[in-house]
Amino acid sequence: MDHTIVHFEIPALDVEKLKTFYEAVFGWKIELALGPIEYWTIQTVPVDANGMLLRPGVNGGMYKKQVPESKPINYFAVESISDFLAKTEKMGGKVIQPKQEVPNVGWIAAAEDPEGNEFALIQPLRT
Numbered sequence: 001m002d003h004t005i006v007h008f009e010i011p012a013l014d015v016e017k018l019k020t021f022y023e024a025v026f027g028w029k030i031e032l033a034l035g036p037i038e039y040w041t042i043q044t045v046p047v048d049a050n051g052m053l054l055r056p057g058v059n060g061g062m063y064k065k066q067v068p069e070s071k072p073i074n075y076f077a078v079e080s081i082s083d084f085l086a087k088t089e090k091m092g093g094k095v096i097q098p099k100q101e102v103p104n105v106g107w108i109a110a111a112e113d114p115e116g117n118e119f120a121l122i123q124p125l126r127t
Contacts, residue, residue, distance in 0.1 A: 082099065108123075
């Protein structure tokens with residue numbers, strides 16, 4: 001598996017304002033997703049009926065900020081979140097959100113590199 005960016009998230013104080021902005025500037029398709037939380041999916045590239053990308057690119061999501069200091073975050077695909085969290089800590093990083101399951105997706109966790117830059121990991125169900 002390539003450990004590349006596979007998803008991004010943008011926090012928004014005013015979701016409608018940012019939705020309008022990104023749709024107008026980049027032509028992204030942004031829609032409210034069905035689920036237990038308010039979350040908007042962002043399509044930077046089209047997907048098929050199963051949600052699989054039709055061409056190279058990265059899609060993402062948007063959510064309402066819970067705290068003002070929230071920043072965009074990139075998700076990297078990994079085979080084992082537990083292994084990569086251990087590597088992160090061994091190399092001087094810090095786990096800031098432990099592994100948690102996302103139904104029908106896989107598992108996610110968040111960390112910081114040694115300089116405090118946040119990133120997230122995703123272990124898809126299909127690995």
